[in-house]
Amino acid sequence: MSAYAMDKLFESVRDKGHVCVGLDTAAEYIPPAERHRCNCDADAVLAYNRALVDAVIDTAACFKVQIAYYEEMGVAGLSAYAQTLKYIRQRGALVIADVKRSDIADTADRYARAHFCGDFEADFVTLSPYMGMDSIDPWLALAENREKGAFVLLRTSNKGMRDFEYLHIVQDDTNKKDRRLYHAVGDKLAKLAEDHKTKSGYGIFGAVVGADPKSGDEREEALEIRRLYKDLFFLIPGYGAQGGAADDAALLLREGNGGVVNASRSILKAWTKDAAGMDMEKVDNNFAASSARKAALEMRDAIRAAVQKS
Amino acid sequence: MSAYAMDKLFESVRDKGHVCVGLDTAAEYIPPAERHRCNCDADAVLAYNRALVDAVIDTAACFKVQIAYYEEMGVAGLSAYAQTLKYIRQRGALVIADVKRSDIADTADRYARAHFCGDFEADFVTLSPYMGMDSIDPWLALAENREKGAFVLLRTSNKGMRDFEYLHIVQDDTNKKDRRLYHAVGDKLAKLAEDHKTKSGYGIFGAVVGADPKSGDEREEALEIRRLYKDLFFLIPGYGAQGGAADDAALLLREGNGGVVNASRSILKAWTKDAAGMDMEKVDNNFAASSARKAALEMRDAIRAAVQKS
Numbered sequence: 161m162s163a164y165a166m167d168k169l170f171e172s173v174r175d176k177g178h179v180c181v182g183l184d185t186a187a188e189y190i191p192p193a194e195r196h197r198c199n200c201d202a203d204a205v206l207a208y209n210r211a212l213v214d215a216v217i218d219t220a221a222c223f224k225v226q227i228a229y230y231e232e233m234g235v236a237g238l239s240a241y242a243q244t245l246k247y248i249r250q251r252g253a254l255v256i257a258d259v260k261r262s263d264i265a266d267t268a269d270r271y272a273r274a275h276f277c278g279d280f281e282a283d284f285v286t287l288s289p290y291m292g293m294d295s296i297d298p299w300l301a302l303a304e305n306r307e308k309g310a311f312v313l314l315r316t317s318n319k320g321m322r323d324f325e326y327l328h329i330v331q332d333d334t335n336k337k338d339r340r341l342y343h344a345v346g347d348k349l350a351k352l353a354e355d356h357k358t359k360s361g362y363g364i365f366g367a368v369v370g371a372d373p374k375s376g377d378e379r380e381e382a383l384e385i386r387r388l389y390k391d392l393f394f395l396i397p398g399y400g401a402q403g404g405a406a407d408d409a410a411l412l413l414r415e416g417n418g419g420v421v422n423a424s425r426s427i428l429k430a431w432t433k434d435a436a437g438m439d440m441e442k443v444d445n446n447f448a449a450s451s452a453r454k455a456a457l458e459m460r461d462a463i464r465a466a467v468q469k470s
Numbered sequence: 471m472s473a474y475a476m477d478k479l480f481e482s483v484r485d486k487g488h489v490c491v492g493l494d495t496a497a498e499y500i501p502p503a504e505r506h507r508c509n510c511d512a513d514a515v516l517a518y519n520r521a522l523v524d525a526v527i528d529t530a531a532c533f534k535v536q537i538a539y540y541e542e543m544g545v546a547g548l549s550a551y552a553q554t555l556k557y558i559r560q561r562g563a564l565v566i567a568d569v570k571r572s573d574i575a576d577t578a579d580r581y582a583r584a585h586f587c588g589d590f591e592a593d594f595v596t597l598s599p600y601m602g603m604d605s606i607d608p609w610l611a612l613a614e615n616r617e618k619g620a621f622v623l624l625r626t627s628n629k630g631m632r633d634f635e636y637l638h639i640v641q642d643d644t645n646k647k648d649r650r651l652y653h654a655v656g657d658k659l660a661k662l663a664e665d666h667k668t669k670s671g672y673g674i675f676g677a678v679v680g681a682d683p684k685s686g687d688e689r690e691e692a693l694e695i696r697r698l699y700k701d702l703f704f705l706i707p708g709y710g711a712q713g714g715a716a717d718d719a720a721l722l723l724r725e726g727n728g729g730v731v732n733a734s735r736s737i738l739k740a741w742t743k744d745a746a747g748m749d750m751e752k753v754d755n756n757f758a759a760s761s762a763r764k765a766a767l768e769m770r771d772a773i774r775a776a777v778q779k780s
Contacts, residue, residue: 184577228573228580234589235549242545260572262598263538264628267494270538279544288572290600290623292630313600318574320602327654328640341651344637 163359165283165309166393169254170360172221173417177460178409178467180256180395181216181452182424183209183244184226187233189428191435191443202236205229208445209244212428213251215449219456221420222254224395225282242279249281256395257282260313264291268298276308284309286368286395289345293352296365300356303364309393310365312349315342315385317370317398346389353391362418366393369412371404371421382411386418394419399459400426406459410466423459430455473669475593475619476703479564480670482531483727487770488719488777490566490705491526491762492734493519493554494536497543499738501745501753512546515539518755519554522738523561525759529766531730532564534705535592552589559591566705567592570623574601578608586618594619596678596705599655603662606675610666613674619703620675622659625652625695627680627708656699663701672728676703681719681731692721696728704729709769710736716769720776733769740765 187201190208198204213223225248230241248255257280261271275285276299287296289312299310315325325342336343346367353363369385372378386394394412398404400423409421431448497511500518508514523533535558540551558565567590571581585595586609597606599622609620625635635652646653656677663673679695682688696704704722709715710733719731741758 186580226573226577228571228577228584231584231590232580232588234584235545235552238548239545260598261538262570262572262600262623263536264626264630267536267538270496270542274538274541274544278542280541288570288598288600290572290598290634291626291628292633292635294628294630294633313572316574316601318601318604320574320604323602323604323658324600324651324654325602327651329651330638330640341634341637341639344634348633 162307164307164364165254166358166362166364166366167360168283169222169309169393169420170362170417172254173420176219176221178413178419178421178463179220179456179460180222180224180420180422181212181220181427181456182224182226182258182422183212183428184229184424185209185428186229189425191431191440191445191448193441193443194445200236202233202240205233205237206240206243208448210247211445211449212452213248213253215453216427216456217251217253219453219460220253222256222283223248224256224258224422224424226258226424245280245282249283254283256284256286256311258286260286260288262288262290262295264294265298268295272299272302276302276306284311286310287312289313293348296352300364304356311368311395312345312365314346314349314367314369314389316368317372317404321370343388346385346392349392350389357391360393361391362393363391366395369394369396371396371398371409371412373404373408379411382408386412386414390414396421399423406462406466409463410470413467416467421459421463426459427452427455472617474617474674475564476668476672476674476676477670478593479532479619479703479730480672480727482564483730486529486531488723488729488731488773489530489766489770490532490534490730490732491522491530491737491766492534492536492568492732493522493738494539494734495519495738496539499735501741501750501755501758503751503753504755510546512543512550515543515547516550516553518758520557521755521759522762523558523563525763526737526766527561527563529763529770530563532566532593533558534566534568534732536568536734555590555592559593564593566594566596566621568596570596570598572598572600572605574605575608578605582609582612586612586616594621596620597622599623603658606662610674614666621678621705622655622675624656624659624677624679624699626678627682631680653698656695656702659702660699667701670703671701672703673701676705679704679706679722681706681708681722683715683718689721692718696722696724700724705732706730707732709733716772716776719773720780723777726777731769731773736769737762737765
């Protein structure tokens with residue numbers, strides 16, 4: 161029986177917890193001995209990614225690969241990106257292509273084929289909504305055909321989200337008050353989810369909602385976002401190195417599911433703490449992978465504990 | 471003496487007119503005989519691009535390469551993308567990487583290095599502002615260092631722009647009335663341009679403003695955008711196959727400069743009209759290139775005529 165990527169992700173969260181391991185792998189995050197063993201950084205990154213995938217595959221709900229880190233290395237980097245996606249999928253795990261694409265019409269169709277088929281095939285992509293729903297809708301047909309998914313930027317956790325996402329808006333066609341731009345985006349996505357639901361109960365496309373440290377009003381805001389958009393599965397960045405904690409992330413979950421929480425550097429670079437004082441020649445990818453596994457397990461358990469508490 | 475990409479573009483518009491030739495080159499836009507002569511579509515696209523660049527280089531203010539068309543072809547496609555950019559720059563012309571990137575912090579830095587250096591080096595990129603100015607500002611340092619530029623999505627010409635760009639907003643810190651989201655974006659970009667001006671008088675970063683067919687209110691809107699954001703150089707898509715005409719584009723220019731008007735399919739596929747009834751075996755890249763040149767010249771002259779009329 162066929163299932164959408166969102167159904168598989170739902171099951172993965174149920175079985176393995178909420179951790180999305182972000183492979184934003186810069187060459188400088190790799191143990192120096194391993195980096196210098198390879199002829200080029202792109203090869204070193206690929207080898208490192210493989211070691212990490214193997215180490216956390218039973219702990220991670222999914223992986224997220226940030227394409228910027230690969231684009232920086234040019235054509236060789238994008239080849240490592242393609243091979244990273246392929247390796248994750250061959251191992252039977254789910255992968256989100258963090259590409260935040262933002263284009264319309266025929267161009268969006270081309271992007272959809274680029275990231276749902278061929279060299280760069282992923283299970284999910286991330287999308288940016290500024291240009292409107294005709295930058296999101298063109299992804300739907302191929303997503304349905306190939307059982308893929310997407311996460312659209314809704315309310316992110318960076319400081320700059322106050323510049324536009326957070327602006328108050330006036331909409332004549334609704335009586336709702338205190339509306340911000342991200343509500344307008346969320347309402348469109350909720351409608352799309354209602355019209356394109358998966359077995360899990362969540363829509364085929366979800367949303368990116370940040371887990372920045374929350375107190376007072378921001379806590380209310382997170383709870384409201386979760387309440388308003390109950391059919392949207394959330395990709396939740398901002399954990400760990402970006403300051404978010406398990407409690408913040410738990411606010412955005414729904415009945416213990418409905419979201420994955422991404423951590424990149426706190427897992428990718430976990431070895432740097434464990435290796436303090438060691439002979440760097442002895443720190444290899446195995447060492448780093450076991451540090452990553454420990455960090456991912458701790459994160460999984462911290463989020464599970466926060467969910468039980470809430 | 472050094473000059474920013476925006477200065478060079480200003481001079482290029484003065485000397486060559488306003489046409490930005492969009493190399494959104496799908497393999498199916500290439501004469502079939504040429505396409506089948508190549509072993510793979512990526513090679514055919516690169517050969518076609520080179521022929522077109524040669525044909526229009528004295529007529530085009532700059533080129534724009536839409537990366538989606540290359541991503542669709544995977545790693546081989548991105549290699550053709552890299553070689554297309556390299557060829558344009560070697561020939562001394564300016565190129566805009568239409569990538570609409572949209573990310574923050576370290577990720578934005580990586581993207582900046584990806585598109586301002588190395589395999590994918592371009593003179594300009596396009597950016598999407600949804601996440602806020604911390605998705606734009608990180609590009610500045612490298613742009614200054616390497617004399618590059620960017621165009622940020624402001625008010626586009628697709629139908630969906632009414633979903634979010636066009637929403638009315640409430641801003642307590644301004645007395646201005648009838649404000650839409652794109653005004654908030656424009657004001658931030660205007661401030662950035664004021665703080666980072668080039669010799670041409672325009673800011674180091676400009677904006678993407680669509681040239682959809684305008685009448686009545688929309689005409690006023692275009693004139694207002696040009697008036698409000700006089701220091702922003704505009705990248706104007708929507709011409710030709712997308713329905714915009716020379717008069718619409720001219721509304722967005724300033725004293726005969728201040729903008730380039732992109733056309734892709736109407737130039738890339740101009741040969742299909744000229745070749746009607748011909749033996750397709752005889753339609754080669756030279757034929758297509760001369761049709762493209764004719765289309766680009768007509769477009770250049772139509773915009774110049776519209777500017778003189780206005």
